[in-house]
C-alpha cells in the first residue's frame with residue numbers, strides 16, 4: 001500500500017516524458033532526515049506546539065518551590081530558546097532535563113531535534129544505553145566493518161547531539177570513561193548538547209563521578225521536570241476511556 005498514490009512513493013512523477021518532483025517530495029526528504037538522525041517514530045508527534053502544560057498541575061511539589069506547571073513552562077521555554085540560539089548561530093549553553101519516569105524529558109528533547117532537523121541542522125539522537133551497547137559491540141569486534149572509532153567520531157563530532165537516558169545503564173569503568181571523554185570533548189569544542197536523565201545531578205555524580213558531572217554543569221543549563229503522575233500512565237488511561 002503506497003502512502004502517495006500520485007507517485008507510488010517514488011517522490012517523482014512523469015508528465016509527458018519529463019520527471020517532476022511530486023508534492024510529497026519535501027515530506028519524504030524530511031522523513032529521511034528524521035530517520036537518519038535516529039529519532040524514534042514513537043515521538044512523531046513531539047513538537048513544541050503539542051507539548052501540553054495540562055499534565056503539570058498548578059500546585060507545588062513536596063520538595064520544591066515552583067509549581068509543576070512553572071517548572072514545565074520554564075523547561076519548554078528553555079528548549080525553544082536553545083533552538084532559537086542555534087538557528088541564530090548564537091549558541092550559548094546546552095540543556096539537561098532531569099526528572100521522574102514519564103515527565104516529558106524525551107518528548108522535549110525530541111521536539112528540539114525535530115525543529116532543528118526541519119531547519120536543516122545536523123542532529124543525532126542517541127539513546128545512551130543503546131549507544132554504549134553498540135560501542136562495546138564494535139570494540140569487541142574491532143577489526144570487522146564499522147569500527148568503534150568510526151562510531152565515536154560521529155557521536156563526538158555531530159553538530160547537535162541529544163543524549164537520551166543518561167544514567168540508565170550498568171556502567172563499567174570502560175563505559176564511564178567513554179561518557180567522560182564524550183562530554184569533555186563536547187565541552188572543549190563548544191558543541192551543543194542536550195541530555196535527559198532520570199537521575200538528579202547528585203545521583204549522577206555518584207554514578208558517573210564528579211569530573212563527569214562537572215562537565216555536565218559546564219555544558220548544560222539544568223531543568224527538573226516534575227509530574228505527580230507518569231504522563232504515559234495518564235495517556236493510557238485516557239485511551240482506555242475514549
Ligand SMILES: Nc1ncnc2c1ncn2[C@@H]1O[C@H](COP(=O)(O)OP(=O)(O)OP(=O)(O)O)[C@@H](O)[C@H]1O
Nearest residue numbers: 050051052100101102103104105106107198231232
Ligand atoms: N507535555 C507533554 N504533552 C504531551 N505529551 C507528553 C508530554 N510529556 C510527555 N508526553 C508523552 O508522555 C509519554 C512519556 O513522555 P516521555 O517519554 O517524554 O517521558 P520521559 O520523562 O522521557 O520518561 P522516561 O524517564 O521513562 O524516559 C510520551 O508518550 C510522550 O509523548
Ligand SMILES: [Mg+2]
Nearest residue numbers: 105106165196
Ligand atoms: Mg525518556
Ligand SMILES: [Zn+2]
Nearest residue numbers: 004007022024
Ligand atoms: Zn508523491
